[in-house]
Amino acid sequence: MTDEIIWGAANIARAIGRSEKAVFHALQQGQIPGARKVAGRWGLNPRVFFATFDYDPCGYKEPDESEQLKIQYAEKAIEIARANGTKTHPRVQAIKDRRDF
Numbered sequence: 001m002t003d004e005i006i007w008g009a010a011n012i013a014r015a016i017g018r019s020e021k022a023v024f025h026a027l028q029q030g031q032i033p034g035a036r037k038v039a040g041r042w043g044l045n046p047r048v049f050f051a052t053f054d055y056d057p058c059g060y061k062e063p064d065e066s067e068q069l070k071i072q073y074a075e076k077a078i079e080i081a082r083a084n085g086t087k088t089h090p091r092v093q094a095i096k097d098r099r100d101f
Contacts, residue, residue, distance in 0.1 A: 004046075005043045005045055006043065006044040006046055007041060007043050007044075008041065008042060009023050009024045009027060009042050012027070012032070012042060012044045015044065015046060016032075016044075016049065027042050032044065032049065033048055034046065034047070034048025034049040034052070035049070070095050071095060073095075074093070074095040077092050078092060078093065
């Protein structure tokens with residue numbers, strides 16, 4: 001990740017994965033860490049924003065033991081569902097893909 005500032009609400013919205021309208025409202029309320037208005041234009045320091053969540057979009061963290069067990073359970077549940085010709089719950093797939101709901 002670069003240290004470059006992201007300029008403009010639309011670009012900030014794309015960077016953090018939210019709608020432009022939601023981001024603009026949050027910016028106005030001061031709810032986005034690392035965001036400032038400079039000369040009438042919003043800017044975001046992505047390092048400050050992502051550090052708030054202890055998240056590095058360029059890095060990879062190995063799952064801990066608990067998460068590994070969840071992933072193994074999800075993989076087994078998906079395998080059983082496929083064998084039975086049934087669907088799995090979206091949360092099971094999300095655990096397997098290591099996404100949060």
